[in-house]
Amino acid sequence: MRKLANEELQRLNVDEFKKAKKTPIIVILDNIRSLNNIGSVFRTSDAFLIQKIYLCGITAKPPHKDIQKTALGATDSVSWEYVGDTLGLVQKLQASGVAIFSVEQAERAILLNNFQPEPLKTYGLVFGNEVKGVSQEVVSACDGVIEIPQSGTKHSLNISVSAGIVLWDFWSKLQG
Numbered sequence: 157m158r159k160l161a162n163e164e165l166q167r168l169n170v171d172e173f174k175k176a177k178k179t180p181i182i183v184i185l186d187n188i189r190s191l192n193n194i195g196s197v198f199r200t201s202d203a204f205l206i207q208k209i210y211l212c213g214i215t216a217k218p219p220h221k222d223i224q225k226t227a228l229g230a231t232d233s234v235s236w237e238y239v240g241d242t243l244g245l246v247q248k249l250q251a252s253g254v255a256i257f258s259v260e261q262a263e264r265a266i267l268l269n270n271f272q273p274e275p276l277k278t279y280g281l282v283f284g285n286e287v288k289g290v291s292q293e294v295v296s297a298c299d300g301v302i303e304i305p306q307s308g309t310k311h312s313l314n315i316s317v318s319a320g321i322v323l324w325d326f327w328s329k330l331q332g
Contacts, residue, residue, distance in 0.1 A: 173233040178207040179327050180278040182254060186242045186294055187213035187285040188315060195226030196316035197283070202230035204327040207278070209234055212242040226316075242282070246297050249280050256280040258290040258298045259322055261311065265303035273326050281322060283315050 168176060183201055188194055194216060201209055211217055217238045218224070218231035239245045246256050255277055273279060282298065284290030295301060304313060304321055313321070 168233075170229075170233045173202070173205070174235075176205055179205045179330060180276075181206050181323065181326055182249065182278065182280040183209045183319065183323070184242065184245065184256075184280055184282040185209065185211050185215045185315075186282050186290050187288075188215045188283070189286055190315070191216050191220055191222035192226045193286065193314065193316045195223040195228075195230075197319045198223070198227040198230040198234055198236070200316070200320045200323055201234045204323050206234060206323065209236040210245055211236060211238045212245060213240065242291065242294050243297055246280070246282070246294055250297075250299070254278045254280045255300075256282065256298045258282045258284070258295045258301045259304070259318055260284060260290045260295055260301050261303050262295055262301040265301040267305050268302050268322060268325055269305060271302055271325075273329055275330055279326065281319075281326075283319050283322075286315055 181204075183197060183206055185194065185197060194211070198209065216223060218227070218236070223231065250256055257279060259281055281302075282290050282294055302322065304318060306313070
């Protein structure tokens with residue numbers, strides 16, 4: 157096997173990305189502390205043609221060198237907006253027909269491998285703070301909770317890893 161050269165990857169430029177049909181997913185970052193995590197979520201969102209990212213609460217906004225370090229330019233391709241109040245945003249998106257799910261460990265959570273997204277529906281996925289997770293008021297307002305099954309001793313994943321797992325899973329299920 158031969159590794160592909162960058163020129164062979166058929167990468168979209170920023171203008172092509174903005175015009176491309178997006179995956180019907182909105183990412184909502186609820187009080188993310190780490191600038192590197194924020195940048196990583198931008199980069200993953202670019203990889204899966206995510207519709208938009210909302211940065212909420214204490215979540216930092218581009219441009220910032222530590223976000224750029226991991227985003228590698230994805231802050232230019234992926235549409236984003238800062239909204240201070242996560243709960244208010246969730247309610248506004250729900251009123252416009254977006255199904256909102258927290259990615260969290262909670263009672264009656266649906267395991268990610270058992271969740272089947274509907275192809276014509278837009279989903280908002282809320283990822284929470286590195287220590288406290290998604291705030292309880294936001295979890296309570298969501299249409300549901302999706303949990304990533306884990307078998308080890310920690311039952312805890314980095315937020316950027318969680319986003320990568322969930323966004324890939326949704327993207328792959330919606331491709332079928």
